[in-house]
Amino acid sequence: MGKRKKAKANKQAAGKAQARNAALGAAVPDSQSPLTDPKIKKKDRNKFYEDELRRQHIELVKLQEWVKHESRKIVLIFEGRDAAGKGGVIKRIVEPLNPRSCRVVALGTPSERQKTEWYFQRYTAQLPAAGELVLFDRSWYNRAGVERVMGFCSDAEYWEFLRSCPAFERMLVRSGITIVKYWFSVSDEEQERRFKSRVEDPTKRWKLSPMDMEARNQWQAYSRAKDDMLVHTDIEQARWYVVNSDDKKRARLNCIAHLLKLMPYKDVTPKKMKLPKRKPELREGYARPPLETQNFVPEIY
Amino acid sequence: MAATDSAPLYSVTIDAKRVALRKIEPGRAGYRKALKEVILRQRDALELYQSLKAAGKGFDGVYSFQFLHTAKTFAMLRLEAMEHAIQDNLDEVQAYDGTTKSSSR
Numbered sequence: 001m002g003k004r005k006k007a008k009a010n011k012q013a014a015g016k017a018q019a020r021n022a023a024l025g026a027a028v029p030d031s032q033s034p035l036t037d038p039k040i041k042k043k044d045r046n047k048f049y050e051d052e053l054r055r056q057h058i059e060l061v062k063l064q065e066w067v068k069h070e071s072r073k074i075v076l077i078f079e080g081r082d083a084a085g086k087g088g089v090i091k092r093i094v095e096p097l098n099p100r101s102c103r104v105v106a107l108g109t110p111s112e113r114q115k116t117e118w119y120f121q122r123y124t125a126q127l128p129a130a131g132e133l134v135l136f137d138r139s140w141y142n143r144a145g146v147e148r149v150m151g152f153c154s155d156a157e158y159w160e161f162l163r164s165c166p167a168f169e170r171m172l173v174r175s176g177i178t179i180v181k182y183w184f185s186v187s188d189e190e191q192e193r194r195f196k197s198r199v200e201d202p203t204k205r206w207k208l209s210p211m212d213m214e215a216r217n218q219w220q221a222y223s224r225a226k227d228d229m230l231v232h233t234d235i236e237q238a239r240w241y242v243v244n245s246d247d248k249k250r251a252r253l254n255c256i257a258h259l260l261k262l263m264p265y266k267d268v269t270p271k272k273m274k275l276p277k278r279k280p281e282l283r284e285g286y287a288r289p290p291l292e293t294q295n296f297v298p299e300i301y
Numbered sequence: 302m303a304a305t306d307s308a309p310l311y312s313v314t315i316d317a318k319r320v321a322l323r324k325i326e327p328g329r330a331g332y333r334k335a336l337k338e339v340i341l342r343q344r345d346a347l348e349l350y351q352s353l354k355a356a357g358k359g360f361d362g363v364y365s366f367q368f369l370h371t372a373k374t375f376a377m378l379r380l381e382a383m384e385h386a387i388q389d390n391l392d393e394v395q396a397y398d399g400t401t402k403s404s405s406r
Contacts, residue, residue, distance in 0.1 A: 159373070159377070162377065163377065163381070166381065166385070167384075167388075170388060174392070224343060227343065227344070227347060228343070228374060231347050231350070231351075231374075231378065232374075232377070232378065232381065235385065236385075
């Protein structure tokens with residue numbers, strides 16, 4: 001293929017991706033985002049973020065009601081390097097939702113028994129039933145990422161994963177599951193800054209493991225593994241979407257906004273109820289037992 | 302990193318029916334020709350694949366790669382695309398209920 005033809009074809013491919021992105025909301029350049037505008041005071045930027053998040057939370061509640069109403073089954077996959085901000089976005093999505101029909105799945109290392117099972121087995125047990133939203137904080141894609149880079153799977157297992165993963169996801173989609181996959185893209189410098197903050201902050205130290213330290217030294221290997229993973233597993237039935245996550249707050253808002261735009265939900269939240277007057281006989285004949293008989297939590301605040 | 306003429310290369314031959322992957326040792330027939338057009342980086346292989354896909358004129362041809370991983374990626378991507386096309390066709394036929402003329406789009 002000639003250089004000119006190749007350039008034309010690349011332009012066509014880029015055009016298609018742009019059209020897809022445009023359909024999901026036009027991008028705002030850094031300079032125009034109120035969250036990064038240096039002319040806006042930090043206090044006002046924070047207020048903008050909080051207001052937007054509140055607005056998105058209301059929409060997420062509508063989305064969840066619609067998922068229940070329509071008996072949909074939704075899988076959201078969050079992948080990315082350590083400290084890319086996956087957990088933060090998941091936390092903001094789950095925050096306003098009813099935990100009865102929304103779950104976060106963050107599986108640890110597989111047991112000896114699980115290691116002998118079909119690779120997807122322990123993940124299939126976590127898939128949603130009708131009306132449920134399941135958020136995977138890392139997922140079956142571990143095999144194409146950390147396992148590949150750190151040598152926890154063989155070459156044959158890795159290639160088998162790349163081959164079977166799209167077929168597996170197609171099968172899930174045919175069974176009525178919607179799959180949306182997000183890759184959180186963080187720069188080398190920003191990841192390093194976040195690692196340092198995790199070391200310093202005792203409330204964040206649990207997020208760091210010796211494995212993360214080792215992964216830090218494998219930046220390029222991870223980059224290659226990510227490129228391979230995205231190209232092999234970005235299928236029409238289950239697309240990958242990349243979230244720029246160097247700015248945590250923007251990443252959260254952008255990801256939630258994208259998700260809301262992607263889902264064809266309608267407002268089916270129950271109408272505002274009118275609280276009827278309580279019937280007086282409900283309280284009749286009841287006397288609370290002596291307080292000394294119960295163990296109270298000390299009121300120190 | 303530049304390709305040297307002392308390391309083996311990997312060629313991927315694609316035609317309408319199948320994809321073949323083979324190793325070419327230095328000095329063997331086809332080595333020099335393969336070396337001239339060898340693809341070194343994974344990124345270049347992915348870009349070539351995406352551009353051929355976008356052009357929509359097929360993938361038929363012989364491509365050479367410095368590394369087995371890159372050659373395998375390119376070959377598998379082509380095969381996966383063929384598999385997806387069959388799966389799409391299967392979806393259409395499976396979903397066909399006789400209300401329209403044909404199951405094809």
